[in-house]
Amino acid sequence: xxxxRLKFGLLIAQAACCLGAQAMLDDESALKxxxxxxxxxxxxxxxxxxxxxGTMTLAAIPRVGITKEWTMSDNSSTVxxxxxxxxxxxxxxxxxxxxxxxxxxxxxxxxxxxARRHGEVLGAEMRDRxxxxxxxxxxNILRTPLNGRNWEYLGEDPVLAAELCVPYIEGVxxxxxxxxxxxxxxxxxxxxxxxxxxxADDRTVHEIYMPxxxxxxxxxxxxxxxxxxxxxxGLWMSENKYFQKGILRDLWGYKGLVxxxxxxxxxxxxxxxNGGGVEMHWGQGIRYNYYAISNRFPLAQALRENKxxxxxxxxxxxxxxxxxxxxxxxxxxxxxxxxxxxxxxxxVARDEGAESIVLLKNEAGILxxxxxxxxxxxxxxxxxxxxxxxxxxxxxxxxxxEVTLFAALKTRLPQAEVTLMPFCAKQKxxxxxxxxxxxxxxxxxxxxxxxxxxxxxxxxxxxxADAVVVFTGTELxxxxxxxxxxxxxxxxxWPAELQAALHQILGWKIRNLVVVxxxxxxxxxNWTDKAATLVHTSYLGMxxxxxxxxxxxxxxxxxGKLAWSWPKSYADTAVAKCGxxxxxxxxxxxxxxxxxxxxxxxxxxxxxxxxxGKSYTTFAYSNIRALPGIGVSxxxxxxxxxxxxxxxxxxxxxxxxxxxxxxxxxxxxxxxxLAPGEEKTLVFRLAPRDLxxxxxxxxxxxxxxxxxxxxxxxxxxxxxGRVRVTVAQTETFAD
Numbered sequence: 169x170x171x172x173r174l175k176f177g178l179l180i181a182q183a184a185c186c187l188g189a190q191a192m193l194d195d196e197s198a199l200k201x202x203x204x205x206x207x208x209x210x211x212x213x214x215x216x217x218x219x220x221x222g223t224m225t226l227a228a229i230p231r232v233g234i235t236k237e238w239t240m241s242d243n244s245s246t247v248x249x250x251x252x253x254x255x256x257x258x259x260x261x262x263x264x265x266x267x268x269x270x271x272x273x274x275x276x277x278x279x280x281x282x283a284r285r286h287g288e289v290l291g292a293e294m295r296d297r298x299x300x301x302x303x304x305x306x307x308n309i310l311r312t313p314l315n316g317r318n319w320e321y322l323g324e325d326p327v328l329a330a331e332l333c334v335p336y337i338e339g340v341x342x343x344x345x346x347x348x349x350x351x352x353x354x355x356x357x358x359x360x361x362x363x364x365x366x367x368a369d370d371r372t373v374h375e376i377y378m379p380x381x382x383x384x385x386x387x388x389x390x391x392x393x394x395x396x397x398x399x400x401x402g403l404w405m406s407e408n409k410y411f412q413k414g415i416l417r418d419l420w421g422y423k424g425l426v427x428x429x430x431x432x433x434x435x436x437x438x439x440x441x442n443g444g445g446v447e448m449h450w451g452q453g454i455r456y457n458y459y460a461i462s463n464r465f466p467l468a469q470a471l472r473e474n475k476x477x478x479x480x481x482x483x484x485x486x487x488x489x490x491x492x493x494x495x496x497x498x499x500x501x502x503x504x505x506x507x508x509x510x511x512x513x514x515x516v517a518r519d520e521g522a523e524s525i526v527l528l529k530n531e532a533g534i535l536x537x538x539x540x541x542x543x544x545x546x547x548x549x550x551x552x553x554x555x556x557x558x559x560x561x562x563x564x565x566x567x568x569x570e571v572t573l574f575a576a577l578k579t580r581l582p583q584a585e586v587t588l589m590p591f592c593a594k595q596k597x598x599x600x601x602x603x604x605x606x607x608x609x610x611x612x613x614x615x616x617x618x619x620x621x622x623x624x625x626x627x628x629x630x631x632x633a634d635a636v637v638v639f640t641g642t643e644l645x646x647x648x649x650x651x652x653x654x655x656x657x658x659x660x661x662w663p664a665e666l667q668a669a670l671h672q673i674l675g676w677k678i679r680n681l682v683v684v685x686x687x688x689x690x691x692x693x694n695w696t697d698k699a700a701t702l703v704h705t706s707y708l709g710m711x712x713x714x715x716x717x718x719x720x721x722x723x724x725x726x727x728g729k730l731a732w733s734w735p736k737s738y739a740d741t742a743v744a745k746c747g748x749x750x751x752x753x754x755x756x757x758x759x760x761x762x763x764x765x766x767x768x769x770x771x772x773x774x775x776x777x778x779x780x781g782k783s784y785t786t787f788a789y790s791n792i793r794a795l796p797g798i799g800v801s802x803x804x805x806x807x808x809x810x811x812x813x814x815x816x817x818x819x820x821x822x823x824x825x826x827x828x829x830x831x832x833x834x835x836x837x838x839x840x841x842l843a844p845g846e847e848k849t850l851v852f853r854l855a856p857r858d859l860x861x862x863x864x865x866x867x868x869x870x871x872x873x874x875x876x877x878x879x880x881x882x883x884x885x886x887x888x889g890r891v892r893v894t895v896a897q898t899e900t901f902a903d
Contacts, residue, residue, distance in 0.1 A: 191344045191496025191503045195423060201499050202489035206482060208232045214485040215465045219458030222253035222451040223430075226488070227460065233500075238492060240348075240448075244271050244304030244320055245286075245709060246557075246565035247293045254451035254461060258566075265293050266513040266710065267557045267565040271305060272688040273524040273706035275323040275332060275731035276781075278815040279839045282520050283332040287339020287347070289513050294345045295506025300497055301346040301392060303562070307333050307380035308396075310689065310732050311356035311762055312743045314656045319644070319688020319707050320563050323731025324763035325778065326376055327834045330383035337388035344495045344503035346391035349384035351429060353377055353411060355396030359656040360751035362431070365399040368756035374862040374869070376760050378415070382903065385422045391491045392425040397432045403442075406433045412443025419903045425491045433457075436466045437475035445484055509568050514711060519724075521708035521715030527726040527782040529702040534680050536722025536784060542584050542634045547574050548626070548673065549639030550590035551686070557710055559644035561653035567710040573639060573684070576713030580721070584634075589626055591669045623669075627676055636678050637720070638670065640693075641686035644707065651688055660738040661692035674698040684716060690734045696775060704730070722784060727813035727839070729781040733764035733884065736775045742766040760830060764884045768831035777885035779834075785812035787842070791849070792880050792889035798854040800878045800891050804840055805847035813841045818852045819884065820859055821877040823892075827861060832879055835859075852878070856899050869901040 193201070206214070213229050221227035226238040242248040246267040250259045268274075268286055277283075294302055306317070310324040322329035333349065340347040354366040354377055368377065384390040393416065395405040405411065406428045416422040426445030433439055433447040436456045447457045454460060457467040470476045492498035507513070527535070547553075553574035557567045571579075578586045630636050640662065642651050649657045661667075674681070674695060683699045685691065688706045696702060703726070708715045718724040735741050742758035743749040745766075761769050764778035785808030792802045804814055818836040822829040835858055838850050859876055860869035873895050881887040 191499070191501035192341065193494055193496070193499070193501070195494075198490050198493035199423075201493040202486050205232050205234075205489050205498060206486055209485070211468045211471065211481070212465050214481055215458045215468045216460075217485045217488040218445070218467060218481075219447045219456065219460065220449065220451065220454045221458075221460045223251045223256065223449075225253070226446070227458075234492070234498065238300050238497065239298065240301040240303060241294065241297070241299045242303045242562040243565070244306050245269060245290075245563065246567075247290065247297055247299055247302070248562065248564065249566045250297075252451070256450050262566045263297060264509060264566050264568050265297070266509055266517055267567045267570075268517045269521045269524055269709045269715075270319050270563070270688055270707040271322050272319045272731065273521060273708055274336075275321075275328060276524040276526055276706060276728040277520065277839075278328070278729050278731075278837055279523060280331060280335045282523055284335035284339040285516055286520060287336040288342060289516050291340040291343030291345055292506040293508045293513065294340075295343045295504060296508035297506075299345065300495065301348060302340055303348045303350065303394065305333050305336050305347065306350050307384065308351055308355050309377055309380075309762060311756075312656075312749050313660045313690040313735070313738065313741060314359075314749070315356060315689065316358040316652050316654070316656045317563075319560070319651050320653075322380070324733065325731070325834050326379035327836070328731060329380035331837070333380050334383050334388040337384055337390050341389070341391065342504070343506055346425070346491055346495055347388075348392035348394050348427065349381060349390045350394035351396035352381055352393055352405065352416075353396060354400050354756070355398050355405075357656055357749065357754070358654055359749070361397045361654075363399075364751060364754055365402060366754045366756070367401055369759065370864050370867070371862040372756055372759045376762055382420060385416070385420045385424075390424060391494055392427060393422070394427050394429055395432060397429050404432070404434050406444055407435060407439045407442045409442035417443065423487070423490060425487050437470040440467060440470070440476045440480055440484065445487060517709050518711035518714050518718070521705075521711055522718045522724040524706065524708070524728045525716065525719045525726050526704040526728040526730055526780075527719075527784075528704050528776055528780075529696075529700060530782055530784075531700040534682060534701045535703070535720060537635055537680060537682070537720050539581060539721055542581055544633045545577060545581060545584055545586045546629050546633040546636045547577060547586065547588045547639060548591065548630070548636060550588070551641070551643050552637070552639035553588055554643060556644050556707055556712070559652070563644070563653060570710045571713035573637070573713040573716050576717040577637070580717050587629065589621055589629060591621065591666050623672065626673075630673065630676055630678050633679070635680035635682065638673060638681070638683045639686070640666070640670065640683060641691060642688070657689070659692070660690065667694050670695050671698065682720065690732060690775075692737055693775070704728075725784045725810060725812040726781065727783060727815065729779050729815045729883065730776055731778075733767050733774045733778040734776040735767070736773070740767070740772050740774070745770075765830045765833065768884070774885075777883045779815070779817050779881070779883035780885065781815070781883075783812045783814070784808070785810050785844070787812070787814045787882070789816075789880065789882070789888035792891060794878070794891035794893055795851065795853065798856065798859070798876070798878075798893050798895065799852060800880060800893075801849055801851045802880045802889070803847055803849045804842065806842035806844055809844055811841070811843045813839055814882070815839050816850055817881050817883065819879040819881060819887070820854075821879055821890070823877060824874055826872050826874075829861065832884070834884070835878075852880075854878075856895055857901050859895065860901060863900065866900060869903065871895060871899050871901075873898045
């Protein structure tokens, strides 16, 4: 096994860190530069900083030293091609960039080092393209498996999302560019996202939906934050003073830019007076602050009519200038050099993808496959050869190449006959779903119809093969149950006819049958009990096929863990039981019982638990001991024959709690690499704040004095041991 890849990746990261000096100014120096520029500006010039000059730009103002436009780009896994000034179209020729694995895949690595590396690659590619602001990462919590954008987010747990988004943002911004954490907040569905009104109690908001945003602001120093489309308690997020000013500015001390999602602003003076920032939309749709296409200044007019104080406009413009100064854009300081589409970046894409893959079942020990023994390999499932990188709306990219699973197998097995046969063969193009693309601000994708392959022909080929790889799951796009921005999946289930087909296949006499399932969200399957070998992957970008084959052939030992609790059916989710998913008013009355918290509380057995994933080796946990203060140590040993990595997870439980608490909650994790026979002792330490709950009467976090349990496990359902610790006194925390 080539287990030296992590070292290779670290060398890449270390080398990248040495490429040029950073221009990133400290906060006070940036503020001084921003104020000096602001003092030179007319009211109209200040307004020009508060609305786009085009779909992805803020205006140049040469008179005050802003000599070129500030440019933005989606998304969280690539630098999306440049867009036209006044519409959603791409410039010609389309720019090309590396596409890394999706954030749902990054979450499955449970590895802060990979999050940092992911961010650094994006920052380097932005600088090479001349892009100043990345519209990512997305950190919205997986509340329902139907959300079409779960594949773009970091899973269901606030601690996991927070711990991964911090190094991601630091990696991006290490290249003197701005990251934009999004979508703030309670944007947990695409269904009616532009109009839906969401409601959640303060405790749920602060404990589940805020921690990743808080970490992005207070720990990572994100320079920008994007508000979401939806309303919260009757107010559009772009006009919601409680969140934009009360939480972001006053509670967290946020200094950076607030930008609307594209088309997410609905007023001029009301938005400005309630914490609003920069308005963005497709170019000709930007109209409330600065109407560039007709050179009008509605926000300036509102100030002259005494609808908006001058100090408010100054503060809004200052936020933009501060972000520009922090990156060196405003001051002209030399910014860190970047690079794009390099072999090193492509290697990061491949290795990060392999690191994220989750081995769900290997009951017969079929994996890893032995390439030298494979003369005939059958791949079942047309999606094994359908490229995904140009799909997903704002998540799409334009790549120099893309390797599918089928292509990777053919390349890696030149001596073998590798054949692809679909469950359903894609036969004809029906039409293009332009309506969805227009709403999403994206690009249309073709719809296809499918027809069955001949079952007997498929069976004969399967039973004659040395190995059969069945490729299941979803694809990106707007059709039926695909995953994409702007729409939710119609239901959680994989199509019934495909389920029936796979039941048949699992009953055939097949040597070395491996099922690979790809999705960025839980899928409803009814055949997993019959599959002895099951591998899960999310969307892995341009190197997807190579990443999967690296794991199937044992060149990488799988170490990914699920970033969500996988329910057996939609009926087992909190949103289904509580009836809290619709297109109008969504009340989060499941409260903080999201994902594994719900399954624990209701004693519902999931298909696979949160944090679960197997390896080609085995690990033993021992010597789980309480440490002075709030801490625990554990010794982990590789008891197998090959090198591997284990994600050791720390949960907290609350025996004798004075208020309602979850059965357990993730509080930390460490990923450890071990050679055969090697053991290491890991130490976890918590602060009292880590055990706190949001007190709705005090409007503060509170940790009560008393006894707590620290649980060490390999997943939320596989707890290896627990210790009790004592908190001596009650403490409260402002945030």
